[in-house]
Amino acid sequence: MSTDSAVSAEPAPARRLLPLIVPALAVGVVSALVLLGVSLLADRLQDVLWETLPDALSIGRYSSLWVIVMLTAIGLVAGLVIRAVPGRAGPDPATMGLVDPPLPPGVVPGLLLVTVVALAGGVSLGPENPITAANIALAFWAGRRFAPGAPAELWLALAAAGTIGALFGTPIAAALILTETLASRPGTGALWDRLFGPLAAGAAGSLTMTLAAHPSFDLSLPAYTHTHWSDLLSAVVITSAGAVLGLAAVYAFPYAHRAFRAVRSPVLALTLGGLLLGLLGALGGPLTLFKGLDEVKELAADPDGWSAGRFALMAVVKTAALLIAATCGFRGGRIFPAVFVGVSLGLCAHALVDGVPVAVAVTCGVLGVLLAVTRQGWLSLFTAAVLASDMNLIPLLCVATLPAWLLVTGRPQMQLKKDGTPLR
Known part of the structure; x- marks a missing residue:
């Protein structure tokens, strides 16, 4: 057969991509519904644990005693x-990333149940990792059942995109994250051909979540109208400081994990981890509990409501809480707690130097911490930018990314191999 005839026998790109639309939309919608269901259950349980129950016992809802008792009980x-x-x-969460190979479908109910418990109980982890893992497992199982000829990587990409789109309320986040993932893997075809299905799944997931729950990452920060030379210096310093704080947690990660594994019993390790989280919550206050998304909005609504020392304390406490929660065995993601750390750090910088604009301080703090914790450049830049919803900040954030990336690149990641050594 000639080369020309072989080429002509291949289906046109459009004909290859069109069949992806229906499964991509279906996976995106289901991924969003799983996230929505887990979030609603966690919210209802949170109301019971932190409002109904302490009121019935005549105990302060967020008193130090209740925080310590509740987090310890949640660990148990x-x-x-x-x-x-x-x-x-599922596997040890310290060894799992945001997008991993499919788990057996029988693991999913237990994974979702323990995720609801952690989210409702005030553990400093987000829903992104376990929800993504659950949706990948479900999509892979359904895909193998109804379309066995499709490659396994397709279902993984569709479920990951649908979940990430639902989490962030936009398919752009999914496209940016998967762009980094796809760039590191061999493949054929144009990049946008490979992103076609995931982008459709991400759009379906984000639209489903937007219509059902109206999520928003916008912190309504004061508008940033004009860039000054001093802002450039501030951006570089704050982003680098955030990266250093995040790297401190990254370097401590394997040691904390090793300490909890030495306990031997997972039940005892989680109970001990819950006790430590309770003590940290009592020290840092109620805002340092839970995944952090609602709490950062409360911080940002009153940038001058706390002192620089208090903001610094909350940043350090949340970093320690993230470290403990992610290594003692709780199931959850690290993005949302890292956002809280970055916002607290940025507001600390603004409180120390009043001339630093709030929008610059907050977005650069988040950018630096996320670069260290996730090692995802596009995700970090996108999340920082979307918090302010201000295009004037984009050039400043791009410049601030460069020195911070030099700090984090090549360093260990906040994820371990099976033998307990950090990924690089």
């Missing part, structure tokens, strides 16, 4: 659930 319950459910709710 999570440990018991993990021990009881099939598959132990």
Whole structure:
């Protein structure tokens, strides 16, 4: 067969991409519904644990005693659930990233259950990692059942994109993250051909979540109208400081994980982790509990409501809480707590130097911490920018990314190999 005839026998790109639309939309919608269902259940349980129950016992809702008791109890319950459910709710979460190979479908119910417990109980982790893992497992199972000829990577990409689109309320986040993922993997075809299905899934996920829950990352920060030379210096310093703080947690990650594994019993390790989280919550205050998304909006609504020392304390406490929660065995993601750390750090910088614009301080703090914690450049830049929803900040953030990236690139990641050593 001639080369010309072989080329002509291949289907045109449009004919290859069109069949992806229906499964991509379906996966995106289901991914958003799983996220929405878990979030609603966690919110309802949170109301019971932090409002109804302490009121019935005549205990202050967020008193130090209740915070310590509740987080310790949540650790015990999570440990018991993990021990009881099939598959132990998945692998060690310290070894898992945001987008990983599919888990067995039998693991999903237990994984979602323990995620609801952690989210409702005030653990400093977000829903992104376990929800993405659950949706990938479900999409892979359904895809193998109804379209066995499709490549496994397709279902992984569609589920990841649908979940990320739902989490951030926009398919752009999914496209940016998967661009980095696809760039590191061999493949054929134009990049946008490879992103076609995931982008459709991300759009379906984000639209479903937007119509159902109206999520917003916009912190309504004061408008940033004009760039000054001093702002450029401030941006570089704050972003680099955020990267250093994030790297401190990254370097401590394997040591904390090793300490909890030395306990041997997962139930005891999670109970101990819950106790430590409770002590940190009592020290840092209620705003340092939970995943952090609602809490950063409260911080940003009153940038002058706390002192520089208080903002610094909250940043350090949340960093320590993220480190403990991610290494003792709780299931959850690290993006949302890292955003809280960055916002607190940025507001600390603004409180120390009043001339630093709030929007610059907050977005650069988030950018630096996320670069260290996630090692995802596009995700970090996108998240920082979307918090302010101000295009005037984009050039400043791009410049601030460069020195911070030099600090974090080549360093260990906040994820471990099976043997407990950090990924690089």
